Amino acid sequence: MSRLDRLARLLGLLAALSIVFACAAPATTTQPTGTAAPTEAATDEPTEEAPTEAPTVPSTGTLTVLDWAGYDAEDFWVDFKEAYPDVTVNFEIGASDADIYAKMAAGDQADIFHPYTGWLHFYVDEGLVEEIDTSRLSNWDKVPDHFKEIGQIDGKQYFVPWDWGFTSVLYRTDKVPGGIDSWAALFDPAYSGHISMWDDGPGAVTVSSYVHGWDETAITPEQLEEAKQEWIAQREHNLFYWAGEPELVEGMAGGDVWVAYAWQGAYATLLGQDVPVAYADPKEGRNSWVGVYGIRKGTPNYELALAMLDSKLAQATGENVVNLFYYGHANEDVMGGITDATLKEAFSIDDPGILDRTNFTPNLTAEQRDAWTAMWAEVKAAP
């Protein structure tokens, strides 16, 4: 075997190994720096309490949160950190709603998890989520009723609403001078090659039902077939399906995308970059999604988990959600206190009727989700 031959093999092996290790490196459990770890277990604490009083919240222990990348930053639980400096908070990261659900269904031991509207039913159906004792949440009064209702299933409060945002049509005002007043713009051949839809089946069904005036919670197989055909036809006008907000922002800032299905985070980011964009107030109404927190059924840390959710609703944490991610927060004092002009614009704060004209994403059953996602896969696979 020649020297070169041996080197070729060695290099190949090294390249393979380095990539394998690089991929294996990011661990799923991250412990944020700055949390000095008190090691005593919470369960060792005596939990005697007067029967009339609320159970005491242990001041030490460990809490595990299954959350999305980015939300593990201390900014998003700063109130809890201040109130419970000796509690160690660990984070596990979920990549998508499907991923978080799969983890919880597989027996993940996280105390708290963070799904979005559309997925809540499954956790209740499978008995994975504990009911919330709202009497223990000091910030609960600051949450508007329409947000509270989103976390209720079968008349019980299973989830605490936390972050939310709009979905609407975002467009470049220089390329679309006439403006946009309908979701139908996403299908308009006038913008062929400059449209970008979100890569998501339920999102597509939502748009179709707004355009046709269908009841989104009772889509018939015929309507689903019609939606499939119109999205297949839409594909030739669509530049790319965006998967993450940065991808969309880049496309719109660069001038390739003129009209897009978008969350208000992209709108605020583009406004901040002085890109000429506007966020439509479609005649069918905007859409809104809400992120909620649930507590795992059977967690030994229920008290601490409730304390965490209460502080998640507190002022400083909420302001960070608004200022760092441009998302809305469930605490209306936080939203009322926004002074930044761009953010006021992004949330239409000065338009008191906006939420009444907004359609909140309904909760889907497993059958609806499977049918809608399969519809979308067939759109992407179509010739």
Added chain:
Amino acid sequence: VDGHVGGSESRALTRAAEAAASALNASPRRRRLGRAGRGTASGALGRGGAFWLLSLPPVVWLALFFVAPLALMAAFSFRADLRGGLLRPFAPTLVHYEQVFEAASYVRLLGVSILMALIVAVVVTALAYPLAYFLAFKAGRRATLYLVLLLVPFWTSYLLRVMAWKFMLGSEGAINSLLIFLGVIDEPLAALLYNRGAVVVTLIYVWIPFAALPILAALSRVEPSLLEAAADLGGDPPSQFLRVTLPLSMPGLLAAFFLVFIPTVGEYVTPILVGGSAGSMYGNIIQDFFTKAGNWPLGSALAMVMLAITLALVLVAVRAIQPQRLVR
């Protein structure tokens, strides 16, 4: 996306390593060594014992992280839905396979993906061969340096390299800017990015150095004395190449081809980044059912169909070519 990239790449590389290893094992020299070695028992364990002891870790590894997940996936593909515990018993059903074949677009997309993989594999092998030939025969003392240079880009992230192609092909990218500067075109060509062509171009770029390695390994083993003998017997350079070098390097060539073809059929990262709305490959559909739809059973059925068809294609190809005949 990052996590997916890692998964796809490490999976591809594991397969690549396996393919390369089998190609190397098929070399005549290895065979001779193996046969000679088996005859002489040595040490307390004996040749056989040592062999089993040494192969235990990889066998256990493969069983745990390759065979077991594959078996689980096969089982999931016959499960009606994910309700209830992940490991609960269930009554097997064929509904997901029916759904795969009823929506004719899935099978058609698999055909498109196989065709794309075929184009990528043929072009990559054709481009990698001269590269490997140069390194093996012409580069001389600098061969090591060139090989290192060839592999340098691969120490950066796969994602970064594909993103670089986005900047190359984009409407304000390098190619369009150059063409506009030269006055060849007035408007940027939109057709460069966000289509299947962009996916094929990017994949070809990504695979060339990997494909060069098994070919280089095969070419390095060609004895110069054989070529001298051919020359002595009156063979001119083209016939020396066609009748000595090429047949002897054929196992490496085939290893390179399958190394590229097999992972490319199931590729899904590159189409997401440069494929656009109509550039999805079969792998994207599988990925969507696992990571977005939470429909593991349908995703598993799609994956099993791809596995079966790819395996069948490789078996047919191997039977037709009969690589063991080539190395004699």
